[in-house]
Amino acid sequence: MNKNRFSFALIMVGAFLSVLNQTLMSTALPGIMRAFHITTAQGQWLNNGYLLINALMIPTTAYLIKRFTTRQLYLTASLIFIVGSLIGAIATVYPVLIVGRMIQALGAGIVIPLVNVVVMMSTKPTERGAAMGVVGLALNLAPVLGPTVSGVILVKLSWRYLFGLTLPLMLLDALLAWRFLKDVGEQRQQPLDRKGLVLSGLGLALALYSFSNVGETAFLSFKGIVPLVVGAVLLAWFVKCQWTRDYPLLNLHVFRYRQFNLPLIINMLLMVTMYGNSVIIPVLVQNVFHRSAVISGLTLLPGSVLTAIISPLSGRFYDRYNFRRMVISGLCIDMTGSLLLSSTGPGASIGFVILGQTIRQLGLVLVLIPIQTHAWSMLPTPMIPDGVAVYNTLRQVAASFGTALLVAIISITASGQFHWSMNSQLVGIKFSYLSSTLMVGICVILGLQLHKSYAEPIATEHYATPDPSEKKVTPGVRGLTSHFK
Structure with missing residues (x-):
């Protein structure tokens, strides 16, 4: 350090x-x-x-x-x-x-x-x-x-x-x-999950918009409840996608x-x-x-x-x-x-x-x-x-x-x-x-x-980001299923 x-x-x-x-x-x-x-x-x-x-x-x-x-x-x-x-x-x-x-x-x-x-x-x-x-x-x-x-x-x-x-x-x-700034760590090639970025962005923005209107309108009004519901659905979709996506x-x-x-x-x-x-x-x-x-x-x-x-x-x-x-x-x-x-x-x-x-x-x-x-x-x-x-x-x-x-x-x-x-x-x-x-x-x-209660040691390669050219590989999740069974 x-x-x-x-x-x-x-x-x-x-x-x-x-x-x-x-x-x-x-x-x-x-x-x-x-x-x-x-x-x-x-x-x-x-x-x-x-x-x-x-x-x-x-x-x-x-x-x-x-x-x-x-x-x-x-x-x-x-x-x-x-x-x-x-x-x-x-x-x-x-x-x-x-x-x-x-x-x-x-x-x-x-x-x-x-x-x-x-x-x-x-x-x-x-x-x-x-x-x-x-x-x-x-x-x-x-x-x-x-x-x-x-x-x-x-x-x-x-x-x-x-x-x-x-x-x-x-x-x-x-x-x-x-x-003067020096680099720390190593770089890896990994595609950006654009779908996840869009879902999380829209979901959070709509939910916050709903809460920000509470002071001006009734919470159960159209302006209050609809953005919250839509935002919650998008965030739930985001969570589902992230849990199973190859590159979350x-x-x-x-x-x-x-x-x-x-x-x-x-x-x-x-x-x-x-x-x-x-x-x-x-x-x-x-x-x-x-x-x-x-x-x-x-x-x-x-x-x-x-x-x-x-x-x-x-x-x-x-x-x-x-x-x-x-x-x-x-x-x-x-x-x-x-x-x-x-x-x-x-x-x-x-x-x-x-x-x-x-x-x-x-x-x-x-x-x-x-x-x-x-x-x-x-x-x-x-x-x-x-x-x-x-x-x-x-x-x-x-x-x-x-x-x-x-x-x-x-x-x-x-x-x-x-x-x-x-x-x-x-x-x-x-x-x-x-x-x-x-x-x-x-x-x-x-x-x-x-x-x-520190996490049990898991092989580093289980968490390594794979080469994008590899097929059907989940980065950051490989080995996790067996570890938690």
């Missing part, structure tokens, strides 16, 4: 900037809504559109990482991200702004899983926790740091400068990568490993609460307490500092200590913070919100890195790229749907159909945090079943 340290650092910087963009716009959302005269449900597409494109791109990374060199893949992704930043910075109408964000997400969807695969494939199993802790410093710090940085910038400058912040940094990183876009046989599935479900539930919170906090501080954007950004700062300090340590703890106890402890801390925030009243202080948010972030950072490292370590090494792709895809999908769900709770509550003794948006926020508490409680139950 030492010889690839600088290459790893370059990719990690790109991953940090990519994840930063997922929440950088959260604090600016109220201002953007006023500038373009859009609703909250429309405005959330700044985040949901970004997360959705990430989710669509990540499944292809298992194929791309095998097909292209690390250098080719990273430079291409960086260039796409830079183009998207330029479009967003000069956008004069809201649809163009969304297009810029989605182009950014195309590049980010490649970079984020790339850094994970490089680390997992370049380190020993006993050192993966420490290495992933360093990655976690970037991937877990960025989502909570984004609103804080955004709030500071928006005090004096326009939201357009948020694109200008990441653009030169990514450009500099790409130039350094062009000069995603090797779904990773789901045969229980100790991969449990962390995956826990992570998805936590992503719902984490990314939904990045939208809830600005609404609470700015619309309910009528404080400035910088205050809403600074509300997340203590949690950001804790994340920076503890992320590397939590990875090392996975290598050295009983990680199940640490995961359960972190989840209980997260529940405590969520319950505190659910009790927020009209007269609550900003300090109370900061306390609840900081407690939540402390719990999350103790959980996210260990369960992620655990999930991938439980797979045979040749299946790690597929495991990373599946894990990150569902992580992003959960973040997209979770944000839509929690925003919908606030929108429905504030729609005027209910009469409360306090601000209707505040009531919706309280319900959102109670929902988050329930989801974390489910995670505790699942966390009790975690244990280190």
